[in-house]
Amino acid sequence: MRILGVDPGLTRCGVGIIDSLADRSVRLVNVTVITTDKDLELPMRLLQLQKELALLIDEFQPARIAVERVFAQHNLRTVMGTAQASAVAFVEAASRGIPVDLHTPSEVKASVTGTGRANKVQVASMVGRLLILPEGKLLPDATDALALAICNAWRGGPVTTSPGALTPAQQRWREAERQAKKRG
Template sequence: MRVMGVDPGLTRCGISLVEGGTGRAVTALDVDVVRTPSDLELSQRLMRVADAAEYWMDTHEPQVVAVERVFAQHNVRTAMGTAQAGGVVALAAARRGIDVCFHTPSEVKAAVTGNGTAGKAQVTAMVTRILGLQKPPSPADAADALALAICHCWRAPMIARMAEAEKRAREQEKAFKARLARERRARRQAGAQR
């Protein structure tokens, strides 16, 4: 599975590409950080992030894009920019028919380090070790993008099993409700014939 990991941001947006093999084998194929100047208009900054993401998608043809889910930050302005950057990446993927999966920071940290509250240094060290890199990816946004892709490679089978289980549960619930409705109708008809 070829996964594009995205650590969204307006100032720095980490983008990576990882190939998942059998078991927990993963190989880093590429990583970069898109930077936009803070004095540029928001729309122009988002366009630069989108352009870079689209180039990566068209060049590397990932099967899925894993994006960090933004759910809370102390700085609302930063959270908004991060969410907007993640949104333009998700939109670019959707337009190409590429699946998008969102992972929370704690999910990524837990998958890569075993600790959902791990610090950036620990995530970077584990990414370096897991991928067998000669040196740690820098800046941290690059390591985070790689961690997102690794997380998705490792969690994708579980996510697929959960989605299949939910689908089967919905089908069973629908069949059960239909059976109950048939039994009620049969009882009403039997009562009317008496």
């Protein structure tokens, strides 16, 4: 199943697209950070974001869209832009009949690293291992968008088969999780 994750933002909006396979392994399909020009007026920035997001959705045809749940209590300075960017993603999804799931940051961290208190580096490290990415190549917004997509792929819970029955991809995940926990 193809999942598109959105880390909503007006200045930088991360978009990560993965395929989730039957063995729960995940594969990178595309990742990008949509940026809008701070010198443009707000309506033009949102329109630019809407157009680029629409192109990505139409090109990669995700079955689900996962968006970070934004809380008004946090980051008052940026919450308006974040809320507005997420609204654009919601409308693009809903107008195409694509289901949207919201995930909190701690839900994403817990899903990807095993702990809701993981820091950015731990999350980035796990995302890199799970998707077999070259190290240090991704912007934080890109990593967060991919983590959201992975969280969504695994939203039914972690792999529960016995260790002996693990596929290579599952073993890789378990090992990466163990490494991340050791670091934390």
